[in-house]
Amino acid sequence: MFDLVRPDTLAPALPSLYAPDVASRRRTVEFFTAHIRNANTRKAYAQAGADFSRWCGRHRIVDVRSVEPVHVAAYIEQLSLAPQTVKQRLAALRALFDWLVVGQVLPVNPAASVRGPRHSVKVGKTPVLSxxxxxxxxxxxxxxxxxxxxxxxxxxxxxxxxxxxxxxxxxxxxxxxxxxxxxxxxxxxxxxxxxxxxxxxxxxxxxxxxxxxxxxxxxxxxxxxxxxxxxxxxxxxxxxxxxxxxxxxxxxxxxxxxxxxxxxxxxxxxxxxxxxxxxxxxxxxxxxxxxxxxxxxxxxxxxxxxxxxxxxxxxx
Structure with missing residues (x-):
């Protein structure tokens, strides 16, 4: 679980953990602490970022600047989660990479062109009472x-x-x-x-x-x-x-x-x-x-x- 107050614990949300890139680490910390204000959203996005970071580590993608759309697509494809959870993971990566693009850490957002699973809900699943x-x-x-x-x-x-x-x-x-x-x-x-x-x-x-x-x-x-x-x-x-x-x-x-x-x-x-x-x-x-x-x-x-x-x- 994440300590969302200490900046050093937010670094694993990016593959830059494996590269000596202070700028991308600092920009990542700013994304979670200054940009996202809702605690639940911060927790979910941090989990998504850290999971993607671990996946990148297993595939020897050691620098955030090396991440390409095909990498994000491959990560999304192997997730054995509910469609809405997969879409949330993708949304988290898109938002995080957008923040890095604005901060001039990345030239383009590698998750922007990746499509998530189709998921259309017309009736909620929340149990109701009479x-x-x-x-x-x-x-x-x-x-x-x-x-x-x-x-x-x-x-x-x-x-x-x-x-x-x-x-x-x-x-x-x-x-x-x-x-x-x-x-x-x-x-x-x-x-x-x-x-x-x-x-x-x-x-x-x-x-x-x-x-x-x-x-x-x-x-x-x-x-x-x-x-x-x-x-x-x-x-x-x-x-x-x-x-x-x-x-x-x-x-x-x-x-x-x-x-x-x-x-x-x-x-x-x-x-x-x-x-x-x-x-x-x-x-x-x-x-x-x-x-x-x-x-x-x-x-x-x-x-x-x-x-x-x-x-x-x-x-x-």
Whole structure:
């Protein structure tokens, strides 16, 4: 795994590791530290660069300036990964080599002309729940503990605002505010974008219950806090995405839900139920803070119900 703070650990992302080329190494470090701001993107791109570097080392390509389109194509061809992962690897190499071209380390981008595998997705694969399953899950959460109130509020934010788990874990107490006599939440989305959403009346109640139950009214700092100690009192630290994922799994098991859901399932479920009840795709796009309506459409799983109804017509 990479230490994305220390520059020397970023050098293996390029074949220049094997050549005494200070300029290309420095330019590579700048790509990961100054150019890419999202931690998840940085981690994925660093993994792609390091894997390509190892491949180059096995084939005795020791200088980044020696990399040609045929080398990138051969590397992509031998990857035994899902098509979307291969396309991500290629995108990472293209972006990295583009950065080196701009920095005058390379004359041309050797990955620019390489084509990735065809991959067209019309329906997302994120597992979704029915509205009744969400109600069952919520009903199974105890509300006589601050942890239960917290977990119910977290799930509520993901369902009713279509929020990504990363945006939820970054929320501050001041991101819950009143406007036009309604409670609103401010989500810190990818790329540093802020996205404000009004609360559904259920979510409004659940947030009030959690903030009051945790004695957080009038306090500043992180909203959804991790628990510590045998009495499960809240700490001052934020929950991590892994914490929320484990919490979702525990709550689903307690509610008897057999579908293998994750945090993103609530985003897909919320969008699907919104559209099922007459919502418009372009409005769902705005609510989900998607750049494209096509991306929002991947979360629309109304067709699953049609398939379930129609398969029962096979009278054998």
């Amino acid at each position: 509205a009744q399953e969400v109600r069952d899950l919520i009903a199974a959460i105890e509300t006589d503990t601050v942890i239960g109130l917290r977990d119910r509020a977290i799930i509520g934010v993901m369902v009713y605002t279509f929020a990504r788990v990363g945006a939820v874990t970054r929320m501050q107490l001041e991101d819950v505010y009143v406007q036009r006599r309604r409670l609103w939440v401010r989500l810190h989305e990818k790329g540093g974008k802020l996205h404000d959403m009004p609360c559904h009346h259920n979510l409004e109640d659940w947030l009030h219950d959690y903030i009051d139950g945790a004695d957080l009214a009038g306090v500043t700092g992180i909203l959804f806090r991790s628990a510590k100690g045998p009495t499960a009192t809240l700490s001052d630290r934020p929950m991590s995405q892994a914490d929320v994922y484990r919490m979702v799994g525990r709550r689903a098991n307690a509610a008897g839900i057999e579908t293998l859901i994750g945090c993103h399932s609530f985003r897909a479920t919320g969008i699907t139920e919104y559209l099922r009840n007459g919502g418009k795709l372009e409005i769902a796009q705005q609510m989900a803070n998607h750049e494209s309506a096509r991306t929002t459409g991947l979360y629309d799983r109304r067709g699953d119900q049609v398939k379930l109804d129609e398969v029962e017509r096979i009278a054998i």
